[in-house]
Every structure is written in structure tokens, then in C-alpha cells.
Amino acid sequence: MASSSTHSFLLLFPLLLLLSTVVDSGSAPTPAPAATAEKYQKWCQVASDSQSCIKVIESIPGIQEVDYNNASKVADLCMHFAANKTTEAKGAADTLLAAAKGKPSSCLKACATDIKSMAEVLVNLPAGQDDMNAYLTFKDVRAKFKDEKPPACEKDCWNKTSSSSADETGIVDKFHDIWNVAKVGNMQINYIFPWPDSDDDDNIL
Ligand SMILES: *[C@@H]1O[C@H](CO)[C@@H](O)[C@H](O)[C@H]1NC(C)=O
Ligand SMILES: *[C@@H]1O[C@H](CO)[C@@H](O)[C@H](O)[C@H]1NC(C)=O
Numbered sequence: 138m139a140s141s142s143t144h145s146f147l148l149l150f151p152l153l154l155l156l157s158t159v160v161d162s163g164s165a166p167t168p169a170p171a172a173t174a175e176k177y178q179k180w181c182q183v184a185s186d187s188q189s190c191i192k193v194i195e196s197i198p199g200i201q202e203v204d205y206n207n208a209s210k211v212a213d214l215c216m217h218f219a220a221n222k223t224t225e226a227k228g229a230a231d232t233l234l235a236a237a238k239g240k241p242s243s244c245l246k247a248c249a250t251d252i253k254s255m256a257e258v259l260v261n262l263p264a265g266q267d268d269m270n271a272y273l274t275f276k277d278v279r280a281k282f283k284d285e286k287p288p289a290c291e292k293d294c295w296n297k298t299s300s301s302s303a304d305e306t307g308i309v310d311k312f313h314d315i316w317n318v319a320k321v322g323n324m325q326i327n328y329i330f331p332w333p334d335s336d337d338d339d340n341i342l
């Protein structure tokens with residue numbers, strides 16, 4: 138039994154090799170799973186909690202195929218993903234704010250403000266932006282948040298779900314994802330156009 142299965146494996150092996158060669162030549166190479174996990178881990182080193190950073194980064198459409206060193210592409214995807222999430226989050230926050238009729242909880246208020254700041258910079262990103270445009274956009278994001286390190290929604294509300302509704306928790310979680318993705322994008326831009334030392338405060342994104 139053992140020898141016959143060994144035998145059929147030996148027969149099968151060249152066939153598998155042949156098949157995989159044929160398949161490989163027809164499609165773009167994809168990184169092995171281990172390499173992919175390592176890629177997300179490295180990008181997420183800037184995040185305060187890398188587990189939730191990895192979870193959101195790996196959900197970005199198109200990121201799986203991007204090379205580890207392709208800072209330009211990673212930054213671009215991060216910014217567009219952050220912009221998309223910000224549009225979603227702003228819609229949800231505006232609805233909750235309206236429902237709160239002028240008496241929002243402190244977290245809803247903080248998160249709505251932070252999301253609005255993000256939206257002011259990110260919502261009108263051109264689809265095919267170049268690195269300089271990405272740099273300038275991130276410069277604006279950094280300027281928006283330079284007096285809030287980290288933003289109140291991230292610092293005071295993340296994980297503190299005791300008194301908030303499920304809807305409110307959803308907004309906090311969305312901003313947390315946006316912030317993680319922005320941090321990763323900010324670090325990637327820094328590889329292309331380093332932020333000036335005076336500006337290079339880890340807490341600014
Ligand atoms: C980065 O990725 C983009 C799009 O996938 C590609 O066009 C570009 O050549 C890549 N750049 C590098 C340096 O690999
Ligand atoms: C952002 O949203 C646009 C429009 O829905 C979509 O085409 C694009 O793939 C999204 N980009 C990212 C990175 O999520």
C-alpha cells in the first residue's frame with residue numbers, strides 16, 4: 138500500500154510540476170501566503186494595534202498583488218480606501234448627529250468632527266494621482282490633525298464601548314480603520330518624500 142502510493146506520487150509529481158508551470162506562465166505571480174502575511178505585518182508596524190491594522194489593510198481591494206516595496210502603490214491604495222471609508226463614515230455620523238438633536242454624546246461629537254476633518258481632505262482625490270499629489274494630500278491630513286495627537290475619536294473612544302450604542306460603536310470602529318490605513322499610507326509616502334525632521338513626530342499620524 139505504502140509503496141504503491143509512493144509509486145503513484147512519483148508518477149504524479151512530474152505531471153504536477155508540468156501543470157504548475159503551465160498555470161504560472163499564464164497568470165501574474167502571487168506572493169506565497171507567508172510572504173503576504175509578513176508584508177501586512179511590516180506595513181502595519183506603524184499602527185498602535187497591528188492586529189486590527191492588518192485586518193483592515195488586507196481588506197483593501199487590489200492590495201494583495203502589490204509588491205512589498207511599492208510604496209507609491211500602497212500609499213495610493215491606502216488613501217483611496219481611507220477616502221471611501223470616510224465617505225461611508227460621514228454618512229453614518231451625519232445620520233446619528235441628526236438623530237441626537239443637538240445633544241450628541243462626547244464620542245459621537247468627537248468622531249463626527251474627526252471624520253469631517255478627514256473628509257475635507259480626502260473626498261476629492263483624483264483617481265490617477267501621482268506621488269506628489271499623494272504627498273500634498275497627506276500633508277493636508279497631517280496639518281488637520283497636528284493639534285490632536287492622536288485624534289479624540291481614536292484616543293478617547295476606541296475600545297470604550299460601555300455607554301455607547303451599537304451605531305456609535307460602528308462609527309468609532311470605522312474611524313479606527315481609517316486612522317490605521319492613514320498611518321500606513323503616511324509611512325509609505327514618507328519613503329518617497331521624507332517628512333521634514335521638524336514635522337517627523339510619530340504622533341502626527
Ligand atoms: C507599483 O505598482 C504599480 C501598479 O501595480 C505598477 O504600475 C508600478 O510599476 C509598480 N512600481 C514598482 C516600483 O514596482
Ligand atoms: C473606492 O471606491 C471606488 C468607487 O466605489 C472604487 O472604484 C474603488 O475601488 C475604491 N477603492 C478602494 C481602494 O477601496
Ligand SMILES: *[C@@H]1O[C@H](CO)[C@@H](O)[C@H](O)[C@H]1NC(C)=O
Pocket residue numbers: 186188296
Ligand atoms: C482594543 O481591543 C482589541 C480587541 O479586543 C485589543 O486587542 C486591543 O488591545 C485594545 N486596544 C486598546 C488600546 O485598548
